[in-house]
Amino acid sequence: MIVVDNVVAGYRTPAGLVKAVDRVSLEVRDGEILGIAGESGCGKTTLLKLLYGSFGDGLEIFSGRVYWRDPDGRRTIDCADFHRHWWEIFSYVPQGSMSALNPLMRIAPQMLDAGTGANRADMAARRARIARTLAELDLPARTQRLYPHQLSGGMRQRVMIGLAAYVDPDVVLADEPTTALDVVVQRQILENLVRLQRARRNTIVIVSHDLGLHRQVADRVAVLYAGRLAEIGSNDAVLGRPAHPYTQGLVDSLPRLGDRQPRQGIDGRPPDFMAMPPGCRFAPRCRRAIAACAGSDPDPRPHGSDRTAACIQLEEVAA
Amino acid sequence: AWSQGMTDVGTPRKETLVVDILTGRVGNPRRMNPYLEGNALVQGLHQLGYSILWEIDTVKGTQYPALAATLPEALDDSFTKWRFKVRKGLAWSDGAPFSSADVVFTARMALDNPKLPYHRFIVNNIKDIRATDDETVELETVNPLPKLTYSFGAVIFGNSFRVVPKHIWEKVDPLTFENYPPVTIGPYKLKDSDPNGFWFLWEKRDDWQRTDVGQLVGEPKPKYVLFRSYGPEEKRVIAMAQNEIDILTDITPEALEILRLRNPKVKAWYDAFPWANLDDPCQRGISFNATTAPYDKWEVRWALALATKIDDVSIATFSGMLRASPIHVPPISILMKSYHEPMTAWLKGFALPDGYKPFDPDYALRMGKRLAAERIEGLPKDEAGLRQLFGVGWWKHDPAKARQLLESVGFKKNGNAWLLPDGTPWKMTINAPADFEIQSQRLAFAVANEWKKFGIDVNVQQQQGGVFATEYATGNFQAGSYWNQNCAIGPDIWVRLEWWHERYVSPNGQPASFNRERYKNPEVSRIIEQMARLPVTDPKNVEQGTALLQELVKGMPVIPMFGTSKFVPVNTTYWKNYPSASNYYEGPWWWWSNFKYIVARLEPAQ
Amino acid sequence: MRLPGKLALGAVLIGLIILVGPLAALVAPEDPRVWQTHPRNQWPSAEHLLGTTALGQDTFWLLSWSVRNSLMLGVSVAALATLIGVGIGLLAGYRGGMVDRVLSFLMDALIVIPSLPLLILLSSMTKGQTSLLAVGIILVIFNWPFPARQIRAVALSMRERDFVNLAWYSGESVGRILWRQMVPYLRGWAVANFINTILVVVAVESSLAFLGLSNDNVPTIGTMIYWALKYQALIAGRWWWLLPPIISIIVIFVGFFLLSNALADRLRVNPMAAR
Amino acid sequence: MTGTAPLLEVRNLRKVYRRGGLFGGGSGGGPAALDDVSLTLRPEDGKVLSIVGESGSGKTTLARIVLRLVTADSGTVSVAGEPIMAQGGRTIDNRALRKLVQPIFQNPFEAFSLQLPVEEYLFRTAINLGDAAMRRDPRPAIDEALAAVGLSYSRVAGKGIRAFSGGELQRLSVARALIARPRLIVADEPVSMVDASLRMTIVNLFKELSQKLGVAFVYITHDLSTAYYLSDVMAIMRQGALVEFGRPEAILQSPSNDYTRALLDAIPTLDRRWSI
Amino acid sequence: MARHARFLIGRLAGYVAVVLVGITFIFIIPRLLPVNPVEAMLGRMMSQGAYMQEDQVKALREALSDAFGLNGTLLEQYLGFLRRTLLSQDFGPSLAMYPTPVKELIGQALPWTFGLLLASVLIAWVVGNALGLIIGTMPDSRTSRMLEAVAIIFYPIPYFILALVLSILFSYVWKVFPLTTTVRGAPWSWELVWSIVYHSFLPAVSIIAVTFGWWMLSMRALSSTLMDEDFVVYARLKGLARSRVLLRYVLPNAMLPQVTFLALQLGLMFNGSIIAEIVFSYPGVGSLIYTAILQGDYNLLMGTVSLSIVAVATATLLVDLLYPLLDPRIRHR
């Protein structure tokens, strides 16, 4: 279980702090698939990096704590030490995975490389696993011998998924893993992933802005808005019966095939981290905003059995 | 890095004399054919391998028979028919006896091989040569050749007529023969050499008695003579400082100073100032191309002489360890006696056409004072000693007179800078050797420094050997720190000064063999012709020589400056009885053919 | 962080060199090229800060002239050679095709031709009056192809990257693409090449002097070292003659190293965060 | 026919990637990335051509050939009547090409230099390709384009690529292409990392631009719903070949091809859950 | 395919052109120099003081000009030269060391140059790049700061000084290495190999000391830029050991310029290292070139330099062809 305990984290820039994750608390439960959704730039990637313990690029925790606890609760690891367990407990599919491959190495050695520290299964076995994984991802066998630039965007992305999955870690953290994939392949891969997850009971966190995708695979879904956790709860609750006006807006803006009527997204634009509106951050765009919204920035509170949400008018909004 | 008492070529250090190779590493070490000009010989072949018919006594400046048993005897009054005998009982290093046939064979080989570079010389000089018996050679020259021994015996350095063994060479083509290992006549024979040319090991012959050295001096003590090259001066100095080498050739005064301080066993020619041997037979000065304006005027050349403060030049060049010479032969001991000292009176009275007397007899005294002020020890206390050390004097430093001379031929002074008669600024380039012949190199800079102060835009162009020589030969120079022209070793100074004859002048652009200053003086030429007719031993040689020198002083085609100071340190750790100022039995020219006579006199020090 | 420290140290070192070199040379009370103006081989003293040479020159003033000349020659040759080299290398690699073929030919031909005989030719044609300018030009001509060849290789690979394509589609000229898109990736490299070339220039000066091709009218660090060696300052322990030029070249190098790296760091956009 | 040239005409394109290596030669690198692809977007058909297809089916390759970043083995391409690629024939010069076509690259993380502030691309585009007014003062145009993609200049100013999220970078790519106002924008998955709400905003913008300003789009995507929503003509690709080409309604309502049916089937929606 | 063939043909034509230009140049330049090999040799003989008469000098001059093949027009000489070099790789006799064939001289020097320079160039390359990589990628670690400080202070010390100081230290103060080259041992024996290694040690160290700096500086710059790239960042996120990230991800991506220049250096190696060879008395090609220039030995100069011309041209050709292997993205346009 990964616990995020009231964390404020983000980036220090000359213009000020970017608190891309702001007072967020949540748990990633063992053996679940957690979907993280939210608008572009709301802090999904940042949150995922926290879960992975990746601080190389200026990310800092300003307050709060992130740690992992093993199922028996005997061992905890602080996120500062996660990196010792990369590709053993945790693996990661970065966003923009298309440029995350070394242009001068063929695919197979790059995959073999991952987790060399932790996973010392013998080479032949690992090669076989790589071949199997790539096949599962619907990649031709020759992919192994190609250089990254010889792959299409989607193929590279699949390689990255394979890279994270083939060593079979406890926790797979995937950041927009299927953006470059056509839906057929995407479905195939996700189905595969879920099937494997069910068999092995490992944990998967998928970041995606695609609510439809979360609906298909996630056990629970978290929705972020401008660095804050808007809503978290079971798939059916959050996506079936959104409680937060923002989640509602997202659900509504989802285009439907065959629909040619102009559709509007949520009004307005996501706020700037440097200039957050006072009170509830969503208020300026919220169709149901009331005067009180500008005065308080609500923390998530339980709403129903399996969800928490952060809105002062929860009752009213709930469908 | 030498192990217990052994050299790194595997000979006992105590029995080995280690000598610097004058020219450094030899690029083609297996080629020892002395008749092919690209083969370096100073790695021992010249000094120890071959013997010369008539060797030079470097103390007296006269020749004596070496390989020959006698000096040549002229058979007629026209000096075209000669006879001499070769030494009896000599043998080649392979044991074959030496005889007059070898001498004749050598000459014939050159005569019969038009492609041999030496051929033309022999053809021009020898009409016929034959051995009348095992020890007698008779020859007939093409033209009268009163100074036959100069042509076929050593004067300076040696002679190109190197007798080779007939029994070997008659079977080979001298144009391609490598001559390795060489069969030689000297007291040592080549034992081993470095394929890369860094060292050459010579071993004393068991039958050393059957050599000219053996007969004339006796048994040489060093069992081995190792010629080796250490590279740049720093390394050579280190090598001697740690007793790896016994004899160094030609280093700078600075290097000598370091050596003296580092290793008390290292000795120079003198035990005190000026340390260097001053008897090198070529003197240093600045030459002019006498056909290139404005240096074609004697006024200009004389003005430049008077614009030179010789004391400063001396200090800048070799810290004052130099003997000045106002005339065109080197101020070596023998010639000081024959010329410099006798001519002092004339020099004092000598006047330029306008009556100005340029001679300054007191250089020696001023230098004595100046160096004493620098706390140099060991300087002579008395005037005579000083004059003997620093020379009879030089020309005055008189910029005013120099200016007047220049203005008399149309030069103008503009501020501090001189303009040529045509109004353009006077720019002058002095050719100087780059990184070899250090004394000439430094002299050029020092003189340039003087003339700059006088207002001429002087620039020293250092040149590597090839360029330096080529420009000199082709007359492509204005002034140069050249030294070839003014050399002499004995009272008969004809050998080199003969080069001043105007028939040798070539147009600029074409190579000249001699008189590269391109100086034409009918009087000089006339005296030279007269001297050519005198036999070597004729006392009139000195008389005529004096006249010649006086003529040259008037014309000043070269501004003579100093004798050459050679810093040739020796290391007395393993060997002693090297020649030195106090033990003057030979000059210190390790790279001359008479080196074998020096080796024969060395004694083990331990 | 550390940046200002580096910058400051670099600036101080270069400032020092400028002070000791060009500035001091301006106010030199004497022409250090003239020999025998002072007693020889003097230890450093109040009168002669760095003593005197074996030729009776004041070492300090000689040093200041040398540093000035070497600095001028070194910096301008290094700057030009680096600029031309990087520019042409990028152009050849980026444009490819005929342009590349021609430029590569030029580079290869210049790399292949040894400069030594050419320098000898030059010096003999100018009768030893080879000016700093002429030497500088030759050095530039023979030193740009090396960076060019290396940079071309980088450009060959970089031109396949999308941000370069995007810049091209932003209407950028070839020049600006090279300058804005490629150079920033090579800035550090170019700076390294620049300071390295300064060293090359000083080394060439001394080997020219070693070959007797330098002009005695123009003292430089290289020739100063050469003369000191020639007069055996090294083994005679006359450190005040030999060490100052060596220290100068080290200071120049380290100074430029710190300064240029600090500046390059400044110029660089940190991709992690806002500027 | 109105006599106006097609906005985009692609004829018989073929491309097989070479294997690379020491001599770069040898053609057997793999199957053809494009196998005799022809398609045309006529003005009368509309402005937006969307290309949907399997991953690795050659969409990007096609786009890059139109952009002249990849040379095809054979075939011709012209945009608005101007030849961009012709077998041996005349082609337009680079300047004209850039006025005519603009790209949005698939991978936003590769599309900007790590060493430059991202805004530079916006400014340079405006200055190089904009009209006189824009050249004088590029800011208004930039602000406008940024606003259109839900960003503001102050959020962009001075920042390097790493300071942006993936979606933000994609939006910047879109904004840049818009500033150039070309005749054709080749957008390779321009909104794949953008959430549904913003995606609609941007897609709406495309629609608006195509209608108001006549900018044509090649819209490469795997999002069938926006493709359907936006495009006038749709192409579906698989393994280097065009499997369907026509009006989106026609294709989606009566897919003639198994692959198209599979595509429609695989779209994740909220109302339906896959049975895994 | 056709495009590729075009590239190859063009590149080969360039190769031939470079070699021809270089060779022509090295034919012409010495002949413009004011140095005449005959005069140079006469000068040498005279300054050694041998007594000569004028007809002797003249005769020598003619004989030597003839032997050296300096008669005939420049064009005739040039054509003859091309024919000889291209057809039979024969450069004729050395002029300064007449009549030793140039081939023989080069053949003797080559193994030395090769041994010394090949080893030291490669070692410097490895050491310099390794240091540069460490310093560039871990700019804040103590070790790399120290390494950097030491390297940048030592690197600018002029070669000549460094070499001399080294030999004073190790051949005089602490006598572990010899002052000069005396190689002993039968050909191809271990003793010989050891002897060569022993004698090459100091020169090699000094060459390495002055050449590794560039590799370090350039690698430092290249690798520090690369640290920002996504694939490097991700490689670290893969949990790879730092060394592996550096060696497999950073290093190869910085190799293009490094390999290019290494190839150039290996080509230029045939030039030898003149100063090193002089200071350390090393019998390599460098000292041959030096003598050739000094003595106006046209043939020797042409022989040695042609060798280096061909070597450099070949090296650049090879790297050009190798680029696609080093970076598969590179295509020849």
Ligand SMILES: Nc1ncnc2c1ncn2[C@@H]1O[C@H](COP(=O)(O)OP(=O)(O)OP(=O)(O)O)[C@@H](O)[C@H]1O
């Ligand atoms: N430079 C290249 N060298 C060799 N093969 C390549 C190269 N680029 C692409 N390919 C191959 O060409 C095929 C088509 O690739 P392309 O990038 O056009 O696909 P795509 O349709 O854009 O896919 P995606 O939706 O995954 O981005 C793929 O099989 C890919 O492996």
Ligand SMILES: Nc1ncnc2c1ncn2[C@@H]1O[C@H](COP(=O)(O)OP(=O)(O)OP(=O)(O)O)[C@@H](O)[C@H]1O
């Ligand atoms: N290194 C950084 N320095 C400064 N700001 C950053 C940095 N990385 C991200 N940000 C800012 O933090 C916010 C959150 O970024 P994050 O990458 O977490 O978004 P995201 O939810 O993943 O968006 P997307 O769906 O577009 O990828 C963004 O506004 C972004 O501009």
Ligand SMILES: [Mg+2]
């Ligand atoms: Mg993200």
Ligand SMILES: [Mg+2]
């Ligand atoms: Mg693609």
